């Protein structure tokens with residue numbers, strides 16, 4: 061791989077990893093969010109900051125790139141020896157940590173930590189409805205990401221947290237999660253039993269408590285189960301946690317909207333990803349969070365950063381000339397012609413892809429002041445710290 065040659069101005073990324081407290085990396089499926097998050101975290105650690113990268117997916121490849129067996133709900137430190145082995149240095153107090161959000165375990169921890177009484181925590185954790193919904197309910201993952209962020213940012217244990225998010229529409233949910241979880245708790249059946257109870261206050265709750273047995277036995281006769289009793293119990297016990305959830309959600313939302321946080325949107329230059337990026341950009345501004353820039357990943361272009369012309373024949377011919385002279389002894393005229401023809405076809409194909417990518421990037425940047433940083437399509441998968449460091453070189457070098 062040759063020297064980095066990012067064409068866009070990279071101030072935003074460089075200053076974000078040096079100064080911000082929270083970086084959120086968003087984008088559609090498979091564009092390179094997890095890899096970019098890890099590369100940014102790695103670069104910040106090299107600068108001397110204590111950094112945590114929080115991923116949402118199991119990201120096994122990332123775990124192995126970081127020399128970790130797996131990622132789970134506990135932050136794990138990337139061995140400083142691994143940096144040395146791969147020829148990388150960590151300045152000063154630089155540390156790199158990684159973890160994966162485990163929705164179910166985070167939810168259990170939240171219940172244990174914030175239930176006002178241990179018996180209440182046990183009651184919720186043992187509740188059938190809780191066990192069913194705690195990792196399956198729409199919005200729970202995003203809500204738990206919020207709770208996890210609340211815990212992680214509370215005690216300034218890390219100088220910087222880089223948050224990797226799930227693909228686009230879920231990432232939007234993530235931005236919205238504090239409100240969404242409230243909506244879930246206030247919606248449908250829940251609202252029927254629960255919302256009214258909250259509105260009507262204590263008298264309704266008393267009524268509900270008294271009637272639960274009656275209604276529940278009615279339900280049991282119809283459904284043959286204890287669903288209603290469990291549901292009523294769950295939402296009754298959740299009542300005492302409701303205000304806490306709201307408070308923490310508000311705090312995280314404020315942090316996401318503050319100048320301590322910067323969002324980066326990752327996309328690939330293919331039209332479908334670009335369309336999703338446009339949609340996402342429209343949405344992100346409506347959430348009142350700051351966008352640091354757009355990272356266009358896996359761009360087809362030459363190692364020196366140049367984009368070949370669409371016919372590209374002169375470049376192709378010069379490559380072939382070099383090849384022919386370096387393999388002069390082998391240069392049987394007919395064989396060489398076959399190789400030359402194939403090379404020209406491959407070259408033209410690559411040139412076309414490169415042109416298309418630049419066209420897409422041109423459309424994305426038209427009339428927009430947002431910083432756009434291009435990262436080339438690497439020949440090989442990114443599978444170690446060095447690969448992450450190479451990617452961050454492209455993100456950070458002007």
Ligand SMILES: Nc1ncnc2c1ncn2[C@@H]1O[C@H](COP(=O)(O)OP(=O)(O)OP(=O)(O)O)[C@@H](O)[C@H]1O
Pocket residue numbers: 087088089090091092093094095096117121226227357358359435436437438439440441442443
């Ligand atoms: N610039 C690049 N060149 C080559 N390969 C890359 C590049 N960027 C990322 N990759 C590879 O692409 C794959 C997908 O990347 P990654 O897992 O980071 O995407 P993602 O956006 O997090 O995906 P998902 O939406 O599924 O979570 C990985 O194998 C990664 O190593």
Ligand SMILES: [Mg+2]
Pocket residue numbers: 093094095117119224
């Ligand atoms: Mg990912």
